[in-house]
Amino acid sequence: MPDHIEVILRSIISFSLLLVGARILGKQTIAQMTMFDFVAAISLGAISGNLAFNTSVKVHHIIIAFTIYVAILFLIAIISLKNRKGRKLLAGDPTIVIQNGKVLEQNMKKMRYTLDYLNQQLREKDVFNIDEVLFAMVETNGTLTVQKKPEFRNVTRQDLMIAVTPEQRLPIELIMDGDIIKENLKQNNLTLSWLESELEKRHLTTHDVVYAVLAVNGNMYVDTYKDNIKSPIDKE
Template identity: 75%
Template sequence: MPDYIEVALRSIISFSVLLIGAKILGKQTISKMTMFDFVAAITLGAIAANLAFNTTIKLHLTVIALIIYVAIIFLTEYISLKSRRGRRFLAGDPTVVIQNGKILEENMGKMRYTLDYLNQQLREKDVFNIEEVLFAILETNGTLTVLKKPQFRNVIRQDLKITVMPEKKMPIELIMDREIIKENLEQNGLTTSWLELELRKRNLTKYDVVYAVLAANGKMYVDTFKDYIHSPIDKE
């Protein structure tokens, strides 16, 4: 068998084995990545490492393997984009692990998802009592999405019928490390003289400022090099 055909077959087989292994290990192992991302990152990293230092493998064979993997990843991403069934196979489906305050042990078992990890991720969502949870869903990248029961959700202004001023702009960075970001000023119809006037109102110049940003509500936040904090926390 020619070397290039052997390399092509080995690349496809190893990719398939890693994908199957990732599915067996479950979502907890690959938190923050989908199964496909996990496999792609490992394989590309391994091939690149071998390309860099493994002199026992011929250079052109490693390059062929790398090209094949890139082609496989591109093809699978295209399939995921065009086919819902293909996307479900490659990335998996979200899994409900809590429903109406009840833990679904069977679903957790299928995902190799432990109670300790569930409790950890609930605490990260400020949930310390499972009875507060209406639904908890383990996403395809290993993160946990939590919907609390209505009586435990935070009250928002809409609930209280409080009028809210509309915000149509993103916060605008004005100064960073004493440097005025002129592009941001120009793009938003602001001038340097306006900014300098705002700083003078605070008895400041740009040389005093670490960071200044104009919030969506029109208020300007300014952080200076002198914090005037006599006993800072966690001082090193």
């Protein structure tokens, strides 16, 4: 088999293995990556990379190694799920960096966490004045969680004793990329004729719409193919 054909086939197998591995290990590996998840992702990537271009290594040997690695990671994930001590050993604990408005320099020093980085993460939380912070902790996935002092917190409807209409569902996507999502209509007891009548009120048909979503308050957001904007800002 020519080398370039072999590399192409091995790359397809490698990519497929990564997808399968990611599905088995679950979304947490991506969305909430801890130090353990980071090491696991690098290792799986290295194995898959060797499968793609290292033609001196037999394909079935790498597939065996990849399978064993995924199995070990899956087993460890199960143990972490059922055992709190195991979870703490693998993922670690959150580290408090601000307590009662005071910066804990020793905790930051243990993590090699600088004041510059602390201020950067605070700004990402829309906190530009560190004096507003009551507590702040670095979570196991590296993100910063912030609790502001009471006088700097946003006022809620509950604080103002304003009546709130209960919300018992998420917004419903009705049309996506020009295609009607019939499953969403069916699950929410909505009909195609109802959708068409709602669009007709806006002098539209389903063929005019690229995206439509029904909000929790009953209002429908509709975006059409024709935006009627003469000079789009992002036009290149």
